[in-house]
Amino acid sequence: MSVYHIENGGLVKIAETINDWVPSDGSQAVAWHRVGFEEVEENEGAFTWYEASELVDDAPQLDAYLFAFAVEAGSDLSRWVVLVRDSLPEFLLVMKMLEPLLTRANYLQVEAEIQRRMGEQAPQRKYLTPG
Secondary structure, eight states: OEEEEEETTEEEEEESOGGGTSOOOSOSSOOGGGGTEEEEEEETTTEEEEEEOSOOTTOGGGTTOSEEEEEESSSSSEEEEEEEOSOHHHHHHHHHHHHHHHHHHHHHHHHHHHHHHTTSOOOOOOSSSOO
16 A cells, blocks of 8 residues: 655655554554544545544654545455545545546446346446546
C-alpha cells in the first residue's frame, strides 16, 4: 500500500507502504482504528474513507492528517492510501480524483444486478471503464 498526500495540487508519494509509518501486527491491512482513524464510508470496489478521531502515540506521522482514503483497484485489497490534511481544497481534489472509481464500481454493481435478474452469471470484464 503506497502512501500519498497532496502537494501543489497533485499526489506525491510519501511512503512505500503504510507499514513504514504505522506499527503493524504483520498483516497487510492496517487496523485504522488502532491508529486513531474511524471508518466513515466504504464504497466497495472503489475506496474506504477514514477520519481521524484521536491522536495516537504509535503513529505520530499521521497527526497532520484528518482523512485517509484506502483506494482499491478492482479487488478487495487496498492498493494505495491517500492522506488528506485539514484542508477543504485538498479534500475536494481527492474526492474529484476518486469519483471515476466510484462511478466504475457503481456501474459494475448495476451490471451484475442486471445479469443476476436475467438469470445469467455476470461476465468477467477485461476493461476498466464502461463500454
